[in-house]
Amino acid sequence: MRASTVNVLFTSVGRRVELLRAFRKAYADLGLRGHIVAVDVDPLAPAFREADRTYIVPRISEAAYVPTLVEICRREGIRLIFPLIDPDIPVLARNRQELEATGAKVVVVSQEAATTTADKWLTYLFFRQLGIPTPRTWLPDQIQELDLEYPLFIKPRFGSAGKGAFRVNNRRELDFFIHYVPNPIIQEFLPGPEITSDVIADFEGHIMAVVSRQRIEVRWGEVAKGKTVYHPEIIQYCVTIAKGLGAIGPITVQCLMRDGQPYFTEVNARFGGGVPLGIAAGVRSPHWYLSLAAGLPVQVPPLGGYTVGLYFTRFDDSFFLTEEEYAQISGRRV
Secondary structure (H helix, E strand, O other), X not given: OXXXXXXXXXXXXXXXXXXXXXXXXXXXXXXXXXXXXXXXXXXOOHHHXXXXXXXXXXXXXXXOHHHHHHHHHHHHOEEEEEEOOOOHHHHHHHOXXXXXXXXXXXXXXXXXXXXXXXXXXXXXXXXXXXXOOOOXXXXXXXXXXXXXXXXXXXXXXXXXXXXXXXXEOOHHHHHHHHHHOOOEEEEXXXXXXXXXXXXXXXXXOXXXXXXXXXXXXXXXXXXXXXXXXXXXXXXXXXXXHHHHHOOOOEEEXXXXXXXXXXXXXXXXXXXXXXXXXXXXXOOOHHHHXXXXXXXXXXXXOOOOOOOOOOEEEOOOOOOOOOHHHHHHHHOOEO
């Protein structure tokens, strides 16, 4: 049955202006009606300026967060919910039934998969179980008697956006960072380059596309310059990972290269920050998700069928708000 209107809710929109613009273009291209609804804790979230409706919500850790989302879904007639930061994923997965009782589709992985992807140690064990190449990885209590080769890499077990991740050059630095980084894991250091793949699954877990992009420059944990690449082995490993997780919607899979071989490190079960590059290369995921929700036919290219060697480079832009506009956004609560 075809739906006449598809309203989409993005949680924790932050700086994701390009993604919202891509969805707006998809509405226009499809001739589909609908509102883009955005929520965040910060009235100055830049992506608010690209949304049709905006709400200030409690923090993810607060008890009122999910009830607030439920009320917004009912009020706005939401059909699709997409998380845009990692901490949102397990919360939405855990509260799927309550949110979907409003008529919305929560486009996230299962609660079990959300737990796996949120925990870098469990992700490592998951890769090992699937036979996916991954860097050697240890917990702090596993390395005391090991003769380790440096450099190493240390990062928070439950980290996000590259925060708290450091190269470790010797034992003295390792001893320091083990106590400095919260709940750390230690990995062998791989030289790169780093390849990030956007894996696009439908609402039943069928893989529609995989598009890989090489990070050339990163700022604030998000790619600032990059290019699309094609590596058939990476594509197939990404499909295996997505099927192993039971992926629903978009996931982002990261790997590092060494001697032409990919070693997989993380999965972010959401749209990645660099997804606009994949969209420009032909993986038109906003069009596909809106079409699926509206009951429209979806045509996807063959797996790996995207423009290779497409570069992108980002720049900063600004929005300006008057005191009155700021006050209006700040007061837009449920």
